[in-house]
Every structure is written in C-alpha cells, then in structure tokens.
Amino acid sequence: MTAAKVLSRIGIIVVCLGILIFVIACNAAILYFFGYIFARVGFYLSALGIVLFIYLKKKERGFFLDSLAFVFSLSLAMVVTSDLLGIV
Numbered sequence: 001m002t003a004a005k006v007l008s009r010i011g012i013i014v015v016c017l018g019i020l021i022f023v024i025a026c027n028a029a030i031l032y033f034f035g036y037i038f039a040r041v042g043f044y045l046s047a048l049g050i051v052l053f054i055y056l057k058k059k060e061r062g063f064f065l066d067s068l069a070f071v072f073s074l075s076l077a078m079v080v081t082s083d084l085l086g087i088v
C-alpha cells in the first residue's frame with residue numbers, strides 16, 4: 001500500500017466521523033429545543049435509516065460507504081446500550 005492510499009483511507013474515515021459528529025450535533029439541538037424523547041427518536045431514525053439504506057440499497061459499496069455504515073452502526077449500538085443501561 002502506498003502512502004497516498006493510506007492517507008486517503010484515513011481521510012475517508014475522518015470524514016465519516018465528521019458526518020457522525022454533525023448528526024450528533026443536530027440531535028443535541030433537537031434535545032435542547034424539543035426534549036429527550038424527540039432527540040433519541042431523531043437519532044435512532046436517522047442512523048438506522050442511513051445504515052439500512054447503505055446496506056440494503058447499494059449493491060456495490062466503496063470504502064467510504066462501508067466506513068460510514070460501520071461508524072453509524074457502532075454509534076447506534078453504543079447509544080442503544082447506554083439508553084438500555086439508563087432504563088435498567
């Protein structure tokens with residue numbers, strides 16, 4: 001692997017994390033203005049919608065879409081786990 005390819009893959013992962021931070025910031029604004037329930041529903045629907053669209057609709061995914069789906073799946077699992085621990 002060349003250095004340019006490694007740097008491009010690192011850049012793609014950083015962009016995927018940036019998109020995740022943008023979604024979380026939007027949900028923080030929803031939390032501030034509308035409350036906890038709307039923020040959680042907004043995050044669940046947006047993250048689940050993105051993950052399902054990427055995995056079910058795209059037949060040939062590139063590294064960017066695979067990385068984005070992985071980052072959103074991981075964040076969705078962490079949020080669901082923390083919510084379940086909060087309930088218990």
